[in-house]
Amino acid sequence: MLTSTLKRISYLKVANPHWLIILFAALLWVYYLAQQVGFSGEAHLHHAHHNMHHSPETIFFRPVLDWMIMVYAMMLPMTSSTIRAIVNRIPVARQSRSLLIFILGYSLIWLVFGLVLFSASKWVETLSSLVTQANLSIGALAYLAAGVVSNADFRIRLLSACGSIWAPRIVGYKADLDIAKIGIIEGVKCVQTCAHIMVAMYIAGHNLMQMAVLTVALFYEKSRYRNKEDLLRNTCFFLAIWELAIFYQ
Amino acid sequence: MRVRKNVNNISDGTLLWYSRAVEAMKQKDIKDPTSWWYQGAVHGFGLDNSPNLAPGKTWSELSVWQQATDFPPPEDLVDSIYWQQCQHGTWYFLPWHRMYLQFFEQIVAKTVVELGGPEDWTLPYWNYCDANNPALNENEQLQALKLPAEFGAEQPNSDFPGLWMVERAHYKVSSKADASCEAAMQLKNFTTPIPSQSFGGVRTGFSHDSGTFGKLENNPHNLIHVDIGGAMGDPNTAALDPIFWLHHANIDRLWQSWIDQGRENTSDPSWLNQAFEFHDANGKPVTVQVKQVLSTETLGYTYSENYPDVKVRQERDSKLFAMTPLAGNEIFDTIAATTKSFSLGSQTTPAQLEFLPEKQQVAKVSALAKSSSQRPNQVIIALDNVTGSGVVAPLSIFVKTSAAERVLVGKVGLFGLTQASTPSVRHAGTGINVELDATEAFNQLRSQPDWSFEKVEIELEPSRELGEARVTVGRVSVKAEVV
Numbered sequence: 001m002l003t004s005t006l007k008r009i010s011y012l013k014v015a016n017p018h019w020l021i022i023l024f025a026a027l028l029w030v031y032y033l034a035q036q037v038g039f040s041g042e043a044h045l046h047h048a049h050h051n052m053h054h055s056p057e058t059i060f061f062r063p064v065l066d067w068m069i070m071v072y073a074m075m076l077p078m079t080s081s082t083i084r085a086i087v088n089r090i091p092v093a094r095q096s097r098s099l100l101i102f103i104l105g106y107s108l109i110w111l112v113f114g115l116v117l118f119s120a121s122k123w124v125e126t127l128s129s130l131v132t133q134a135n136l137s138i139g140a141l142a143y144l145a146a147g148v149v150s151n152a153d154f155r156i157r158l159l160s161a162c163g164s165i166w167a168p169r170i171v172g173y174k175a176d177l178d179i180a181k182i183g184i185i186e187g188v189k190c191v192q193t194c195a196h197i198m199v200a201m202y203i204a205g206h207n208l209m210q211m212a213v214l215t216v217a218l219f220y221e222k223s224r225y226r227n228k229e230d231l232l233r234n235t236c237f238f239l240a241i242w243e244l245a246i247f248y249q
Numbered sequence: 250m251r252v253r254k255n256v257n258n259i260s261d262g263t264l265l266w267y268s269r270a271v272e273a274m275k276q277k278d279i280k281d282p283t284s285w286w287y288q289g290a291v292h293g294f295g296l297d298n299s300p301n302l303a304p305g306k307t308w309s310e311l312s313v314w315q316q317a318t319d320f321p322p323p324e325d326l327v328d329s330i331y332w333q334q335c336q337h338g339t340w341y342f343l344p345w346h347r348m349y350l351q352f353f354e355q356i357v358a359k360t361v362v363e364l365g366g367p368e369d370w371t372l373p374y375w376n377y378c379d380a381n382n383p384a385l386n387e388n389e390q391l392q393a394l395k396l397p398a399e400f401g402a403e404q405p406n407s408d409f410p411g412l413w414m415v416e417r418a419h420y421k422v423s424s425k426a427d428a429s430c431e432a433a434m435q436l437k438n439f440t441t442p443i444p445s446q447s448f449g450g451v452r453t454g455f456s457h458d459s460g461t462f463g464k465l466e467n468n469p470h471n472l473i474h475v476d477i478g479g480a481m482g483d484p485n486t487a488a489l490d491p492i493f494w495l496h497h498a499n500i501d502r503l504w505q506s507w508i509d510q511g512r513e514n515t516s517d518p519s520w521l522n523q524a525f526e527f528h529d530a531n532g533k534p535v536t537v538q539v540k541q542v543l544s545t546e547t548l549g550y551t552y553s554e555n556y557p558d559v560k561v562r563q564e565r566d567s568k569l570f571a572m573t574p575l576a577g578n579e580i581f582d583t584i585a586a587t588t589k590s591f592s593l594g595s596q597t598t599p600a601q602l603e604f605l606p607e608k609q610q611v612a613k614v615s616a617l618a619k620s621s622s623q624r625p626n627q628v629i630i631a632l633d634n635v636t637g638s639g640v641v642a643p644l645s646i647f648v649k650t651s652a653a654e655r656v657l658v659g660k661v662g663l664f665g666l667t668q669a670s671t672p673s674v675r676h677a678g679t680g681i682n683v684e685l686d687a688t689e690a691f692n693q694l695r696s697q698p699d700w701s702f703e704k705v706e707i708e709l710e711p712s713r714e715l716g717e718a719r720v721t722v723g724r725v726s727v728k729a730e731v732v
Contacts, residue, residue, distance in 0.1 A: 092582045093609045161672070161676075164677030167634055168632075169588050169603070
C-alpha cells in the first residue's frame with residue numbers, strides 16, 4: 001500500500017515536474033486572500049499608480065515587490081509546459097539548477113517590463129484624471145483596449161509557441177546559458193502575450209476578484225485554446241462593463 | 250452495425266462506388282462541406298508553391314489545390330474553425346481522426362446512394378500491418394505493402410479513375426519496418442510523459458501542426474504518409490489522396506484493437522471533454538467531444554478481425570513478446586546529446602555526441618552491461634527541433650560503436666515537417682520532436698566485447714534522396730531510464 005502510494009506520488013512528480021511552481025503560485029494566492037481578509041476595507045490590492053503618495057522607501061521597492069508577486073501568482077502557472085519541456089531535455093542532475101536559471105531569466109523580463117510600467121505611472125495618473133474629467137472610466141477603456149488586442153494574430157501566434165523550446169546543451173556553463181536563453185525568450189513571449197492584460201489591470205487599479213477572473217481566463221486560454229476562442233476577449237469586455245458599472249455607481 | 254473490412258479481402262463494389270463518389274464530390278464547390286476539396290481542407294490547407302512534395306516532380310501544395318472546383322476559397326473559410334483542424338503530435342490525434350473519418354464516411358455513403366449505389370457503403374481499411382504478419386508467407390507480406398490495384402500505379406486503373414491521383418509518389422511502402430504496427434500495440438499506456446511510451450500521444454492543447462509524436466503516430470502512421478509521399482506526405486494535401494482514408498481507417502482500427510486487448514484510454518477530463526467541429530452528411534455543423542467517440546460500436550461500426558488483433562496475436566510466435574516494454578519508473582536521464590544543429594544529406598549523416606560526465610549520470614548505461622542478469626534500463630534516442638521543408642522519406646536511425654556494425658534503432662516519419670518549422674498561429678516553428686525506443690539496439694551493442702557507452706555513434710539516413718526537401722536536426726540525444 002505504502003509502496004504503491006509512493007510510486008503514485010513519484011509518477012505524479014515525473015508527469016508534473018512543474019508542481020513546485022504551481023505550489024508556489026498557490027501560496028501566493030493564499031497570501032492575497034489573507035491580505036484581502038486582513039484589509040477588507042481597501043478596494044485595491046496594488047493600485048500602483050497611486051503609490052507615489054506613499055513614503056519614499058516604498059516608492060520603488062514595494063511596488064516592484066508587489067508587481068513580481070502578481071507576476072508569479074498569475075504567470076508562473078503558465079510556464080508549466082515549458083518547464084515540462086526543459087525537464088524532459090536536460091540531465092536529472094541539472095534539473096533543479098536549470099529550473100532556477102529558467103525562472104531567473106523569465107523574471108528578469110517581467111521585472112524590466114514592470115519598471116518601464118512604473119516609469120509611466122505619472123503619465124497614467126495624468127491620463128486617468130483627464131479621462132475622469134471627461135466623465136469616462138479609465139479602467140473600462142483599458143479593458144476595452146485589452147479585449148481588442150486579445151484576438152490579434154501576433155498574440156495567437158505567441159500563444160501557440162508557449163512550451164515550445166529549442167533543446168539546450170547538456171554539459172557545462174553552455175547548458176546554463178541555453179536555459180537562461182530559454183527563460184528570457186519565454187519571458188519575452190509571455191510579456192508580449194499578456195502585457196495588455198497586465199497594463200489594463202495596472203491602469204484599472206485591479207482588485208483580487210479581477211485578478212482571479214483574468215488568471216482563470218488566461219489559464220483556460222492557454223491550456224484549452226482552440227483557434228477562434230474568444231474567452232479572453234470576452235472576459236476583458238466583461239471587466240470593462242464591470243468598471244463602467246462601478247464608475248457610474 | 251457496419252463492418253469496415255480489409256480492402257484486400259473485399260471483392261464487392263465498395264471500391265467502385267468509392268471511386269464514383271470521389272469523382273462526384275470533386276465536382277462540388279470547394280465551399281460545399283460535402284465536397285472532396287472541403288473535406289481535404291478540414292485536415293489541412295496550404296498554398297506553398299515550392300516543388301517539394303516528391304524528388305524530381307514539380308508538385309507543390311499550390312499545384313494540388315489549384316485543381317479544386319471554384320478555387321481559390323474565400324479567406325474567412327480558410328481561417329474558419331472547420332478548416333486546417335487535424336490534430337498531430339498530440340493525444341487528440343486518434344479521437345480527432347476517428348471523428349473525421351466518421352463524417353467523411355457518412356458523406357461518401359450519402360453520395361453513393363445519390364449515385365444509385367447501395368445504402369450500406371462502408372469505408373474499408375488498408376492493412377499494411379500484414380507485412381509483418383508471421384502467419385503470412387513472404388509474398389503475402391510483400392503484397393500487403395502495395396496499394397490495392399484499384400488505386401492504379403503509374404497510370405489510373407481505368408475502372409476506378411476516382412481512386413488515382415497524379416501527385417502520388419509511390420504505390421508501395423518501401424520497407425516492412427515502415428508498416429510495423431506491433432511495437433505500438435504492446436504499449437500499456439495511452440499517454441505518459443515519455444512520447445515513445447505513449448500509445449496515443451502526449452498531453453497537449455489543441456495541436457494542428459506536428460509536434461511531439463506518440464508511438465502509433467510515428468510508426469506506422471507517419472511512416473506510411475511520407476513513404477507513399479507526394480500529396481500524402483504533406484498534411485496540407487494528404488486527405489486529397491483517396492488512399493488517405495483507408496490508411497486512417499487502419500489507424501482507427503489499431504486504436505480499437507489496442508482497447509480490445511484490455512488497455513484503457515486516459516481518463517483525463519481535459520482529453521475527454523475536448524470538442525471539435527465538423528459537418529455532417531447534410532452539410533450541417535456538428536460539435537463532437539472526445540468522450541463521444543471512445544467506442545466504434547457506439548458510433549455504429551466495427552472492424553473485421555485482422556492482424557494484429559488480439560486473437561491473431563495470441564497465435565503468433567513468441568518473438569514479439571520479447572519486445573514488451575519494461576515496467577520502469579518512467580524517469581529518464583539525458584546522458585548524451587549533440588551540441589549544435591546539423592543538416593541532413595541524402596546519404597548517411599553522423600551525429601556528434603557530447604557525453605555527460607559519468608559522475609553526473611544518474612542513469613549509468615555502461616555500468617549495467619556488467620551484469621547480464623540485471624534488467625537493462627530502457628534507452629531512448631530523441632530527435633528534437635527537426636526543422637525543414639518538403640516531404641522527406643522515412644528516416645532511419647542507427648547506433649554503432651567503432652568496432653561493431655551499426656544497428657537499426659527505428660525509423661522516423663517527418664510528417665508535417667514544413668508546417669512544424671514555420672511560425673504561425675498554429676505552431677511555434679520549433680520543429681518536430683520524436684523519440685525512439687533504443688533499448689534493443691543498445692542491448693545488441695552491449696554484447697560486443699569492447700562495449701563502452703562513450704564509443705557510441707548515431708547515424709541518420711533517409712531511405713530516399715531528399716530532392717528539394719531540406720532537413721535540419723536541432724539536437725539528437727540519448728536518454729536512459731533511471732533504475
